[in-house]
Amino acid sequence: MQARPILPLGVRLGYGSGSVATGTFGTIPGLMLLPYLTDTLGIAALAAGFIVFAPKAWDVVLNPIAGRISDRTVDPRGPRRPWLRRAGVALAVTFALLFAAPSMATGLEALWVLVLFLACATAYAFFQVPYVAMPAELTDSYDERTRLMTWRVAILALTILLAGASAPIIRDAVGGREGYRLMGVAMAVLILIGVFSAYVGTRRAPVRTVEPGAGSLRDQLRIVAAAPDFRRLLITFVIQAVAFGAMLAGVDYLATNVLGHAGAATVLFVCFVGPALLLTPAWAALGAKVGKKNGYVAASVVLVVGALLASTAQIAPAALVYAAVVLVGVGYAGCQVFPMAMLPDAAAVDARRSGSSRIGVYTGVWTAGETLGLALGPGVYAAALALGGYRSSAGSEIAQPDSALTAITLGFSVLPACLTLLSLLWLRRYSLTADDVDGTLTV
Template sequence: MSDPSTLRLKHVLGWSTGGLATAVYLGITMNYFLYFLTEGAAISPGFASVVLLAPRIWDVITDPIMGAISDRTPGRMGRRRPWILFGGMLFSFSFYMMFAIPDFDSEMARGLWVMFFYLLVGTAYTMYEVPLNAMLPELSQDFQQRGRLASYMMIVIRAGLIGTMLIGPFIFAATEDLAVGFRQVGLFAAIVIAGCSLVVFFTTQDAPRTEFKPVKMNVLSELKALWGNKPFVILVLVHLVKMTGIGAAATTVIYYLVFALKAPEQAAGVILSIYAAAATAFIPFWMWVMARVGKKMAYSYALGFLILSMLPLLFIGPNTIAGSFSIPYVEEIVSGGVVAVAIAMIVVSFGDSGSILVPNGMIPDTVEADELKTGTRREGTIFGAWAFSRKLGMALGAYAVTVFLSQTGFIAGAAEQPEQAITGIRYVYVLFPCTCYLLSIIILHRYDLTEEKFKSIVSDLASRDEKR
């Protein structure tokens, strides 16, 4: 078992730095990837939906398998670190290649190129991220300390999102050819990802870790056993539904700003970075709420606030606030509606901050619940399934956006869109996510792993270990 006394600052900082690669990946794929497909690669929304969703089918296989492999990897480097290094390098290479589309005349050829490397990116990201997250319950077995570790990681991810959301549009909009601009975005991301994997690998060399216990690998049996872990199943279902809403909102936001509010692309980057910065600033508050009322209630509060704060965005138009304004780092003048959205999104970020932070502090607690029931620690399998639920939710959300765009007459590559398409953008940006968040609250009501119950589980495990 891991020993909390051996956890040092360099381990916490090094492990948390790994979240920066996650931030770059999420910031680009969630907010700008569909925009790259339709506006940079000139791929229709219908075909783009296939490009986005097909690789997620592969994740059904790779995520749980990677978790199981990670749990069973022997060696003096530990179970997780070799995969973080190798997966990180492949992640870096494939991410760049995804945006480096050759000059194909065929839309089919462009789409297949992106889809192949997007699939490879997803596989490599799984190899990197599942072991990285599986290290959390090994670093500490203390209920509150795990919440703090998750908070540190979340701060890094949020800081990375700020930079990615801000820098991304300035890079891809710096040239008239969006395809060239996005290739430069891919290069920037590849460098960051490779650097993060090296930092994590070298700083966690002597970090706390659980001992490897050879167990015959049977992924289907392990996944079946996970369904008997009620707290885990509920959290995964909540996460899947919530991430579907977040995936839809994140994918649509640049369309909402550019087409519904007539904002320049660079302004979208500034607004998104303000949003991420505000969400980061609210993390300490949600840490306090978790400690005060418990993780389940904190999660419910965050989702509820997210619903209430997003609804006004449905009604904001270019002239909601009269006049024109200038935004730092943006050459073009923007409408008052863009300023109104920037203010509203700061409010939204309050709920978003808690809805992302809290569940990442809850999922490690299901490891012990699973161990008590099965007699085996399976951090990798659990976090593999957790990663899959997030990626599938993001993909389903993005897919919902492509369906809305296709059904409402969105024209890929056109500077002006029909009014029906703009209405569709508003609905899929606000109403669809809010519906997902409401369903998440309803499912979360059945979660029952409290701090007291967790401490009892840890005590039972300790007693069982003493008898062996």
């Protein structure tokens, strides 16, 4: 490949706009699906946790396959772009149906959600894996990948703010099942905007001839799993994804049952995402000075401090809880920028070493891990609710016992803080630097 360190602004924006789709789908099920199941359909917390977890667990198997398929796609538009449109449209349609369960027996309603969420997860795999694979092929510059990820994470943060803040408002404005149906359609429209913006916006991106890795999928997965820095980065990211998933699942419960006033869920979301919109470039600048690994550690520590402060939600003024969530948001921005910029570095080193590209397999494994973590988060949170004696209902308000309120609070705060600290045990051994990576994508 010819080195092309600087990408046109239009390509950066076009690529980053795909985060409108990924951010919407990555946010709304984690935020809204568990409360939909427990508080509207009346499904018990443990069963609801399984429904949220199982379809995304399927992606752990599917994502590497999607990566392998996109690696071997031959198309004048490039190996990745065709999948953005095909899978993106399917994702929007199935997502609109996810929250549109007709009135049936509780078991049939649960089956509806399970099947539609499985369809969403399948479509998402074939959109997200090629999308995440693109940066390693758009540029071979270590720093340009960080800049590209800065645009992506900034748009992702804006999307999370827009989708996460507006979804509860849309639901509550209408109320009940109809509120969830309207919210699902509105979010599906957002997904379509992201899909077509990314597809059209990258039409002038460099189209590079990439030689896919040789051997079977199993052989390539074995090689990817043996890459030590990638493995350490992946484990760190997956554990943190569990933490983020638990916090996301807890927002509606904390707002409704602990903070206890209308609009608290939207305020929590604004506090969480607002700092990310402002500070994502600052994290990228810090990473350029101290290195991506050190920046990642710093962001993780900031997130932990904010999460621990949020554990006072049952006794502290609401303003203190919101301030704690702002601090979580500051850390979260960095925890998205750095690993997403470090992933293509690890893939580029592999490409130099092997003489062929396995970026699709790398991103397939990465996306599978992220999906698993984000699915485990709500599942773990649902287990905490069950242990605390949380009472499900079919649309009516039920007073929760003190044990359930404690579970809601600790599952949102202390649990994610402990998981984030645990993840740093693997990150400390990550060793790739700019000298190891820059200019290595030479296939």
